[in-house]
Amino acid sequence: MRLNPYLSFGGNAATALHFYARVLDGEVASLMKMADMPDQSWVTDANREMLAHGHVTFEGGEIHASDMPGAEGGYRGVTLQINCGDPARGKALFDRLAEGGEVTMAFAETFWAKGFGTCTDRFGVPWMVNCQ
Structure with a gap:
């Protein structure tokens, strides 16, 4: 079992993940836009380009993130994620x-x-x- 931070943004999650990868000498391991999700019931014209999920890996950890549909602006908060x-x-x-x-x-x-x-x-x- 692992506990990972999951950051919530209001439209700039992908940009933030690229920044964290550069700063932490890591790599962006995944980026999926809302428009790329298999379940399109969540997708609207307003959130198509928002990040549904992405994550960065680096020595000693990972940071996961997404944009929150309906939110605008930058950082919105942290969700604790347990992977098992x-x-x-x-x-x-x-x-x-x-x-x-x-x-x-x-x-x-x-x-x-x-x-x-x-x-x-x-x-x-x-x-x-x-x-x-």
Whole structure:
């Protein structure tokens, strides 16, 4: 299991990831625009060019990021992301994190993961649980 920072931006996530790759002597490992997502139900004319997901790898870590549809401007916040290999373990972690909080995307299989869900815990901290 690994804990990764997941940064939220309002339109400039790809630019930020390229900056972090340069500064941290890393590389941009992925960039996917909203328009490139297999599920087009989230895509609008306003968010087509926004970053749905991207990440940078560097010695000792990773930074993940996306743009938040409906948000404008720069940096918006951090989401804590847990990556684990076992979907059953991921679901159990997700359920415990969501207890007393709010589920924003129910834990389920997606096109990129065997299990994924987002929630805000009872303290207001946003989480992603991703099981590949």
